[in-house]
Amino acid sequence: MNVKFDVSRIRKDFPVLTQKVYGKPLVYLDNGATTQKPLSVINCINNFYLSRNSSIHRGLHYLSEQATEAYENAREIVKEFINARYSHEVIFTSGTTGSINGIALSFGEKYIHEGDEIVITAMEHHSNIVPWQMLCERKNANLKIIPFSDDGELLLDEFDKLLTPQTKIVAVIHVSNSLGTVNPVEDIIRKSHQRNVPVLIDGAQSVQHLDVDVQKLDCDFFVFSGHKIYGPTGIGILYGKEKWLEDLQPFHGGGEMVAEVTFEKTTYNELPFKFEAGTTNYIAAIALGEALKYVSSIGKEGIAAYESELLEYATKKIKDLGDIKIYGTAKNKISILSFIIGNINPYDAGMIFDKMGVAVRTGTHCAQPVMHRYNIDGTIRASLAMYNTKQEIDILCEAIEKAKSMLA
Numbered sequence: 001m002n003v004k005f006d007v008s009r010i011r012k013d014f015p016v017l018t019q020k021v022y023g024k025p026l027v028y029l030d031n032g033a034t035t036q037k038p039l040s041v042i043n044c045i046n047n048f049y050l051s052r053n054s055s056i057h058r059g060l061h062y063l064s065e066q067a068t069e070a071y072e073n074a075r076e077i078v079k080e081f082i083n084a085r086y087s088h089e090v091i092f093t094s095g096t097t098g099s100i101n102g103i104a105l106s107f108g109e110k111y112i113h114e115g116d117e118i119v120i121t122a123m124e125h126h127s128n129i130v131p132w133q134m135l136c137e138r139k140n141a142n143l144k145i146i147p148f149s150d151d152g153e154l155l156l157d158e159f160d161k162l163l164t165p166q167t168k169i170v171a172v173i174h175v176s177n178s179l180g181t182v183n184p185v186e187d188i189i190r191k192s193h194q195r196n197v198p199v200l201i202d203g204a205q206s207v208q209h210l211d212v213d214v215q216k217l218d219c220d221f222f223v224f225s226g227h228k229i230y231g232p233t234g235i236g237i238l239y240g241k242e243k244w245l246e247d248l249q250p251f252h253g254g255g256e257m258v259a260e261v262t263f264e265k266t267t268y269n270e271l272p273f274k275f276e277a278g279t280t281n282y283i284a285a286i287a288l289g290e291a292l293k294y295v296s297s298i299g300k301e302g303i304a305a306y307e308s309e310l311l312e313y314a315t316k317k318i319k320d321l322g323d324i325k326i327y328g329t330a331k332n333k334i335s336i337l338s339f340i341i342g343n344i345n346p347y348d349a350g351m352i353f354d355k356m357g358v359a360v361r362t363g364t365h366c367a368q369p370v371m372h373r374y375n376i377d378g379t380i381r382a383s384l385a386m387y388n389t390k391q392e393i394d395i396l397c398e399a400i401e402k403a404k405s406m407l408a
């Protein structure tokens with residue numbers, strides 16, 4: 001493990017973690033849903049509204065220039081963070097959901113026709129299912145699904161069979177939010193490109209845990225949400241290769257995304273503005289830049305090493321309790337633990353956990369097809385972040401024991 005990684009120091013940066021709920025110390029293990037924010041992010045938002053708030057790209061006055069500079073600087077930070085080739089390949093959106101819907105609209109409008117096929121996996125979040133389904137309905141196209149094994153690993157042989165001359169795009173979850181599996185997206189991208197099929201990667205659960213390099217991945221689109229990587233809500237990223245973003249039509253029309261507007265015809269602005277219609281959530285974008293700076297200051301390598309140590313500790317401890325079934329046992333996984341205790345309903349267990357100060361997610365995790373695959377109604381999901389500790393895992397285990405004693 002990276003010796004410089006100091007969890008007690010990191011926890012001091014997250015004031016929300018110091019509180020008590022129902023008189024018990026908060027144990028926040030719902031990071032897959034959203035992460036807490038470090039002081040630097042909170043202060044950034046606060047300070048911006050206190051002293052520098054102004055509409056970006058539109059004013060010539062001092063405040064507007066300051067805000068514009070900070071916004072474009074945030075784009076630069078995102079570009080560096082994911083190693084995009086150009087900063088104009090980085091589009092600010094409302095989040096992962098917004099980014100995927102945008103591509104489904106723009107790409108779908110131009111390239112999807114009757115009988116075409118779109119390939120996704122059986123472990124997608126609803127955000128990477130429904131927009132494609134809606135597109136298929138509009139265009140009379142077909143959705144094809146890559147299945148996964150009992151361990152939660154994609155069956156790549158099946159993927160090979162799904163790639164046909166009708167395949168027009170492949171959209172894949174990088175890390176499963178319900179199982180923790182890290183999918184072999186490099187293989188999927190390589191195989192798809194051999195057939196000239198572009199690939200969108202849903203990085204909502206990967207970018208905060210893994211070192212993502214979009215050039216190395218060679219993905220065509222990569223999307224993620226600010227709030228899952230210690231940044232604010234309402235902001236997200238759509239990375240697209242320049243050639244695609246130049247080629248596709250904007251998915252929103254309005255101010256800022258235009259070059260010239262007459263009633264006869266509108267021409268569009270250059271990248272990235274062509275895809276950023278209206279007043280964006282620019283303060284959130286600037287604060288996302290702060291969040292990424294924070295993550296980089298801790299070090300992605302140290303974070304990954306610490307989180308995998310936590311996962312190993314948690315997996316062993318939870319298994320040792322007995323009568324627990326873990327869903328998602330892939331060889332390559334990140335710090336998400338989905339499980340069921342005996343025949344206890346996850347919702348009932350979650351309520352007991354809550355009273356002990358332990359925040360987990362219970363239910364289907366916006367991945368109902370995953371639950372259907374296992375023929376279950378839902379799981380308890382503990383999703384760990386860099387500020388969680390082994391002591392917190394111990395408290396989670398106490399909560400499991402308590403649920404067992406009360407409900408089994």
Ligand code: PLP
Pocket residue numbers: 032033095096097098125127128173175176177202203204205225366
């Ligand atoms: N994709 C995955 C894998 C997710 O885990 C989530 C959120 O949980 C989303 C997409 C949707 O993210 P958002 O609601 O921030 O748009």
